[in-house]
Amino acid sequence: MKMMTCHSFIYPNHNYYYHHQNFYFVALGRGTSMAAASASPTPVLRSELKSVEPVEQDLQTALNFVSSPRHRDLVFVVNPQGANGRTGKDWKKLLPFLRSRLGNDYNICESFTTGPRHAIDITREAIREGAEAVIAVGGDGTIYEVVNGFFCDGKPVASNNKENLKATALGVIPLGTGSDFARTFGWSNDPYAAVERVAKGMRSRVDVGVITGPTSDQNYFINVADIHLSAKAGFYASKYKKFGNLCYVIGALQAFMSHYNQDFRIKVNEGEWEFCPQVTALCVGNAKFFGGGMKITPNADPRSGNLSVVILQHFKWYDFILNLHKIYSGTHLKVKNVSSRSVNSIEVEDISGRGGVYIQSDGEHLGFLPKKICVLPSAIEMIC
Numbered sequence: 001m002k003m004m005t006c007h008s009f010i011y012p013n014h015n016y017y018y019h020h021q022n023f024y025f026v027a028l029g030r031g032t033s034m035a036a037a038s039a040s041p042t043p044v045l046r047s048e049l050k051s052v053e054p055v056e057q058d059l060q061t062a063l064n065f066v067s068s069p070r071h072r073d074l075v076f077v078v079n080p081q082g083a084n085g086r087t088g089k090d091w092k093k094l095l096p097f098l099r100s101r102l103g104n105d106y107n108i109c110e111s112f113t114t115g116p117r118h119a120i121d122i123t124r125e126a127i128r129e130g131a132e133a134v135i136a137v138g139g140d141g142t143i144y145e146v147v148n149g150f151f152c153d154g155k156p157v158a159s160n161n162k163e164n165l166k167a168t169a170l171g172v173i174p175l176g177t178g179s180d181f182a183r184t185f186g187w188s189n190d191p192y193a194a195v196e197r198v199a200k201g202m203r204s205r206v207d208v209g210v211i212t213g214p215t216s217d218q219n220y221f222i223n224v225a226d227i228h229l230s231a232k233a234g235f236y237a238s239k240y241k242k243f244g245n246l247c248y249v250i251g252a253l254q255a256f257m258s259h260y261n262q263d264f265r266i267k268v269n270e271g272e273w274e275f276c277p278q279v280t281a282l283c284v285g286n287a288k289f290f291g292g293g294m295k296i297t298p299n300a301d302p303r304s305g306n307l308s309v310v311i312l313q314h315f316k317w318y319d320f321i322l323n324l325h326k327i328y329s330g331t332h333l334k335v336k337n338v339s340s341r342s343v344n345s346i347e348v349e350d351i352s353g354r355g356g357v358y359i360q361s362d363g364e365h366l367g368f369l370p371k372k373i374c375v376l377p378s379a380i381e382m383i384c
């Protein structure tokens with residue numbers, strides 16, 4: 001039977017919850033028994049599973065009612081640790097509204113991440129099972145991982161059901177510390193407004209950036225990839241998330257202490273190598289904001305089919321202090337030693353010999369140069 005198959009094989013390594021007014025249905029891993037917990041006012045938590053008795057017979061009956069085969073799944077990928085634990089708490093509060101607003105039209109499924117990169121696996125499985133949308137609930141790190149789950153081995157992940165013509169969409173409920181990706185669309189950290197967007201179901205194709213390293217490893221990003229000082233600042237900032245948006249200031253101060261501008265060479269759109277001296281930071285925007293509200297790539301547009309590169313050169317620490325307000329407002333492109341261009345691809349190498357040049361994408365540390373960054377135009381459908 002369809003739903004039994006679905007529950008037995010969806011998310012082989014993850015807990016997966018179907019929601020209904022009075023029931024929470026929990027699928028455990030492949031080969032394990034299924035369980036249902038009834039009449040719980042809150043989601044069933046992983047830690048509570050031990051006390052739940054397997055009731056497969058009853059569950060089958062109930063699943064046919066709850067997880068309607070007429071409806072497609074909305075899979076909410078929730079990072080309970082996002083925004084220093086606030087994401088998990090806000091999600092709990094949001095759930096009753098979300099179920100009443102969306103539950104009549106969709107099967108509401110939730111999956112809590114258990115650690116870094118878990119959201120990638122959840123997303124891949126959801127797409128293979130033909131979900132209507134995978135919705136990242138958290139900050140930019142969670143969106144980043146969900147976006148990476150749309151791809152596997154260099155190719156887009158597809159539904160196992162070839163008759164399923166409607167692609168799985170990406171959705172976002174921004175509940176992170178910075179939530180910078182949402183800013184490009186003018187979305188606040190208001191989860192109720194985000195649920196309304198999902199209810200309306202408007203979709204739009206957006207571009208995705210792909211970063212390739214010397215070992216051909218690939219990482220996808222949807223917001224901003226950045227290199228050198230800002231990436232180092234982001235690396236440190238991630239260690240101070242408990243201070244909220246202040247983490248970016250602390251991270252920047254720490255990064256500055258060991259910073260040197262370095263000579264790079266860049267290759268744009270597969271052209272000739274260009275010398276790019278004394279780079280402070282090189283930012284590649286698919287969208288406009290990073291660092292908790294800095295409009296670093298103001299010309300970027302995720303629906304443009306290209307990426308916007310902004311390069312800061314020869315900057316001293318006091319240049320940042322003097323121009324910080326311009327970086328926040330996106331008026332820094334006219335500042336001396338700041339340049340901007342639109343690209344399809346850019347390769348970046350450090351030629352100073354010092355090495356150790358940080359790169360991050362969507363706030364996640366990705367290692368060091370050299371890297372090649374390309375745009376994948378209209379790669380994903382997004383709910384907006």
Ligand SMILES: Nc1ncnc2c1ncn2[C@@H]1O[C@H](COP(=O)(O)OP(=O)(O)OP(=O)(O)O)[C@@H](O)[C@H]1O
Pocket residue numbers: 079080081082083084113114115116117137138139140141142143145175176177178179180241363364
């Ligand atoms: N269960 C978990 N426990 C610990 N870390 C997790 C868990 N699930 C996901 N993560 C990691 O948490 C990191 C941050 O998550 P997220 O981006 O959602 O929140 P944030 O950092 O507060 O927000 P923002 O990125 O917008 O500033 C991600 O790198 C992700 O890999």
